[in-house]
Amino acid sequence: MLLLAIVLYAVLRGGKDERIVGIICVVGTLVTTLVISPTSARFEGLETQVLYVDLAVLAGFVAVALQSDRFWPLWVAGLQLTTVLGHLLKGVESDLIPQAYGAALNFWSYPILLILAGGTWRAHRRRRKETDRSLTTP
Template identity: 30%
Template sequence: MLDQIWVSRASFQYGLCVALFVVALIKGAMPEKLLSGALVGAIVADLLYHAVIGSTSYANLELGHATQDIVLFAISWAIALRANRVYPLWIAGAQLISVTSHVYRAAFEHIHPVVYAVMMRLPFYVNVLALLLGLTAHIRRTARIGKYPSWRGYSDRFWAPPPRPRPSG
């Protein structure tokens, strides 16, 4: 019974992330597209990791999961610093908790595997919820006021394509 719930939970989570990604591609701006793509990418990386490694016990530091969480943190942090939105900060903060779980596991081996698993996995649910709320807010705001800047002022140059050279003469 518990295994059935666990598989259903994973299928629901994957389906929701893919649905958010599709909606972000259609109605979202670049921050929504990048963050939803990063979440789907994290799911794909996790599925590939478990296809190669198999199941994990959380009794020791999970280097594969730690790598995935660090990469997702770096992506979400870079977006959060530049996006003209608040919810990416929640995603980056949740990922920081997930990264901290791996540091804590490496430093203190007496941590219970369930505590490690919860600290590592729960932030992803916060990420999905934050993306859902942020994407909904973006769609509503766009319908209400029209297009608005996706990035903070100075970061437009960072994300924009390089300017074309002017013809001389």
């Protein structure tokens, strides 16, 4: 629900960066639910298909960050990088407890959504100020 609420907010009130990041979040979540292992075996081994999804999401976030004139997309890309590093950790240490691996993959999605919400709020506020200024300037 939080994902849908924040992405809807980003699509309705955000700029290009906010919309793209929101869409990447939704698509990444949907694809992950399709490729993740069944619950009984989840996070027991390296979730290779989820790794591919997380790498694609990281690439999308980095692309937004590189073309954006805002700072918040860098944070989103950096947090997604920590998720990818969780896969690397499981690949290096196969005895990693499945719950720790799962937590490492899921934890950073919430701060990413909060940063997206903050970026959307600021973009909307900035556009409103610019509109107000253009209406009052002769």
